[in-house]
Amino acid sequence: MKNWYHARYLLAAALLTASCQSNPPARKDKPQEDSLAMREKYAASPVLDAAAAIEHMQVEEGMQVQLVAGEPDVFVPVAMTFDEKGRMWVVEMMGYMPDTSGTGEDMRNGKVVILEDTDHDGRVDSRKVFLDSLVLPRAVCLVENGVLLAEPPKLWFIENNDDHPGKKTLVDDKYTEGGNVEHQPNGLLRAMDNWIYNAKSDKRYRKSGNKWLIEHTHFRGQWGITQDNYGRLFYNNNSENLLGDYFSPGLGANNPQQRSVSGYDENIVPDNRVFPIRATPGVNRGYMKGILDDSLRLVNFTAACGPVVYRGGLLGAAYAGNAFVAEPSANLIKRNLLQDSGYIVTGRQAYHGHEFLASTDERFRPVNLYTGPDGALYILDMYRGIIQHKTYLTPYLRNEIRARNLTQPLNCGRIYRVAPKEAKNIQPVTLPGDPAGLLALLDHPNGWVRDRAQQMIVDHHYTTLAPQLREKLQQEQKPWGLLHALWTLEGLGQLQLADVETVLLQANPYLKIQALAAMPAVIKPGQADQALALITPLQQNVLLAPSVALLLPSIKQVNAKAAAQLQTELLHRYADDRYVADAIISNMAGHEQELLQQLMQWNTDTSLVIHRHLEKVLKNIANQRKASHNASLQKEYPRGAMLFKNVCQTCHGADGEGIQSLAPPLNQSQWVNGDKHKLIAIVLYGLHGPVSVNGKVYQAPEISGEMPGIGSNDEFSDGDIAQVISYIRNAWSNRSDKVTEKDVQQVRQQYKGRVKPFTEQELK
Structure with missing residues (x-):
């Protein structure tokens, strides 16, 4: 059986269209070369078979990279999970960006496949198609007797009948709302608290009998999500190494008007530098100063994704609890060291100047990482040239793709595992x-x-x-x-x-x-007094106080008077503690003004943390009340409303108030309501670096350091762009004159030949 498999694998490798020969990996201690030398050295990006691809990888001393599966057993893997037999359930996103225009992205060629190593030699030799004819599937999770599957815009539960799909139940018809392939929910992480969480989402799910529960939670991340041994969640966005929660994921999300809650979506590893071992000119903004260094290597994350907190044990004690992050644009995997300091989690990069794993193969595209049932670190490699979605694809990157023939092939994909060199006959634990x-x-x-x-x-x-x-x-x-x-x-x-x-x-x-x-x-009416007797004394412990404050909504449900008393005690003791303050505000959804009155009666000091944070929430509420005729705007600007939902909303929020770690507010922004020609320029060409919005400076890591322009996207006409700008200038509390197609054309003519985004200083 295995001989047949190897023959089939070698045949597939032989059919790849490019040579498997390329330059050997660069040494870590080799001095950097100038850009011309690097351009010449990496002028081509040949397609390599999996064995050759591994030869082009540098991995941490003492570790080895092993091939687990490759084409024709897996194609374009983007997500997976393991079952109790050690089998891999892999999501194949075959339709992603067939060319630089995304032609055919709507084809039903996505699959969920079951991969198995039947003879236990570490290499997959069995492939079963569980589901096919899917459009851009993106996440999978095993629950009871079935499979939870994300196929935008819907979330499905499909019963498993002996590895064949059975009854199909629609769990959520709005799993994704708007956004594009890069900016839609994904993950489906079944966390320690028995709920299923997602990245790029504020929803969580749980099966209860024959019903599916859907609850609001904190908005988290962009692509990929993981947990540590305490069940705390970690994630990131494309430009930030690692974000995460200090507290249990199911708490603190009770107030929809609260833009952020301290202790959630925290910047865990603020160092975003990366250290590729090859030139990486094929990044979307590679032409901009500071994106690449003098040797054309990426300087900071631009496609951070697929994080995993390693909990497998096999790699050794030094790796326990480390957070690994994939960077497909730079063909590498980052290792971060995490540490608890009280309830705060801090992190730093494990190395300076090199990475845990890096490749000189431009087509090595790690997009998701996992701990396996054998304790190894697993890597999903899409193995392709194009990873940037068409929505934001710049002319510069189109030229890079063309120069090195990166569009084809589209039928590759690998799954690797990293294990110690001395580890022999590594086998998964079967449950x-x-x-x-x-x-x-x-x-x-x-x-x-x-x-x-x-x-x-x-x-x-x-x-x-x-x-x-x-x-x-x-x-x-x-x-x-x-x-x-x-x-x-x-x-x-x-x-x-x-x-x-x-x-x-x-x-x-x-x-x-x-x-x-x-x-x-367990806080139930009949046991409320006993529960309070346990909880209340713990508020005196500084380490436990935030967790006590986060329980206020649950206590309020069974004993409102006791909850109010406990809240008052916490308020008086911790008014200047941002974690306790935000937990209290989260508990007061719909009663923020009452909280402000209580606060002012006790202490009129407006510099207290709780006062400042409460004022922000009250401002958000006031802005929401002013927002009105968005429904009529959708009729007036249908293409603009759709463009906003698919492109702008994913970072700026449906309410235009911005999303933490991603983008600043559009609502009541002087850039939106001011000179329309400046706003048109930003939408066409993008905005780079810090930006001031109504007196506050937004910059990385509070937001992404760059807003991409859409002026080079052939999918959007000048009329579409005029509509989306007009929509934004009149949505929520904004009231400004409309933008016409002619206005957009005039700005294009004014900046004819420009490709790079603006800075705030240029626009001023």
């Missing part, structure tokens, strides 16, 4: 179906195994394990198994107040924080 076997695996050193064991116990409704799970709550010396026991009880609907109390009595403060995060499941 048993019996309750006792799964219970034992909650203490396994591989975090993926613990996660999957918890999920299987919950999916199979093994409630008979409740007594043994409670026994695990006593094992402070095994904190990971303890936490999984806690959340497994919650997932089974068996968690009791006494269970949470058991964990609260542990000495480890991080376990106490997790116990508080699980408290909403």
